[in-house]
Amino acid sequence: MTKSELILRLSEQNPHLYQRDIEKIVTTIFDEISEALARGDRVELRGFGAFSVKKRDARVGRNPRTGASVHVTQKFIPFFKTGKQLRERLNTE
Amino acid sequence: MTQETVTRAQLSEAVYQEVGLSRNESSDLVETVLNEISDALARGEMVKISSFGSFSVRQKGQRIGRNPKTGEEVPIMPRRVLVFRASHVLKSRINQTLAELDPPHIEVA
Numbered sequence: 001m002t003k004s005e006l007i008l009r010l011s012e013q014n015p016h017l018y019q020r021d022i023e024k025i026v027t028t029i030f031d032e033i034s035e036a037l038a039r040g041d042r043v044e045l046r047g048f049g050a051f052s053v054k055k056r057d058a059r060v061g062r063n064p065r066t067g068a069s070v071h072v073t074q075k076f077i078p079f080f081k082t083g084k085q086l087r088e089r090l091n092t093e
Numbered sequence: 094m095t096q097e098t099v100t101r102a103q104l105s106e107a108v109y110q111e112v113g114l115s116r117n118e119s120s121d122l123v124e125t126v127l128n129e130i131s132d133a134l135a136r137g138e139m140v141k142i143s144s145f146g147s148f149s150v151r152q153k154g155q156r157i158g159r160n161p162k163t164g165e166e167v168p169i170m171p172r173r174v175l176v177f178r179a180s181h182v183l184k185s186r187i188n189q190t191l192a193e194l195d196p197p198h199i200e201v202a
Contacts, residue, residue, distance in 0.1 A: 001130075001140045001141070002143070003141065003142045003143050006126070006130070006140070010122075010125060010126065017114075021112050021114075022122075024111055025108050025119075025122050025123075025126070028104075028108050029104050029107070029126055030144075031107075032104050033099070033104075033145070036097075036103075037183070037186075038187050038191065039097075039194075040196040040198070040199055041096055041097045041098065041099055042097070042098045042099065043098070043100075044099070044100055045100070045101060045104075045127060046100075048130075048131060049175070053191065054199065054200050055199045055200065055202065056202060074192075074195075075188055076192075077179070077202070078146070078177075078179040078183055078184065082174070086131050086134070086175065087174075087175070089131065090173040090174070090175060
């Protein structure tokens with residue numbers, strides 16, 4: 001399912017809403033999550049899961065092709081932990 | 094700087110501010126969005142949200158695990174796990190802001 005398919009499904013379930021507004025709703029939700037992560041905040045959606053950011057320290061890496069060592073700067077990575085309810089659902093249906 | 098936790102309440106509030114719906118309807122829609130995504134994943138479908146990331150379901154085989162406390166061997170049953178892959182857009186957005194802030198509370202992984 002893609003974002004546009006999600007929007008279509010939601011439009012079918014909510015015929016009283018403009019598709020334009022549904023699009024805005026979906027975009028707003030993911031923008032809010034992204035913004036929170038960009039501030040270093042955590043997003044906790046009980047039953048669904050939690051998004052957080054983790055840090056990878058700077059390290060000396062290697063170019064696997066040439067073997068040359070390269071400096072890899074510190075970076076931040078988004079992380080998702082599946083919620084209990086969803087995890088259980090994946091294994092019962 | 095301290096870490097805040099964003100929940101459904103803030104997502105609903107953002108939807109309420111952005112779209113001309115009631116607070117109740119805004120929170121219902123946030124719930125519906127999460128439900129639709131969960132339903133698709135439970136069906137085994139991959140969910141791709143452009144410029145955010147993708148969720149996919151991966152089948153794990155049975156393996157022998159160990160109780161870390163007792164050292165006892167326990168079989169881990171075959172199961173389905175959810176994997177989230179952040180898009181490049183999200184990764185670079187996060188790195189742009191956090192590179193400067195470098196908040197001390199963020200755990201090193």
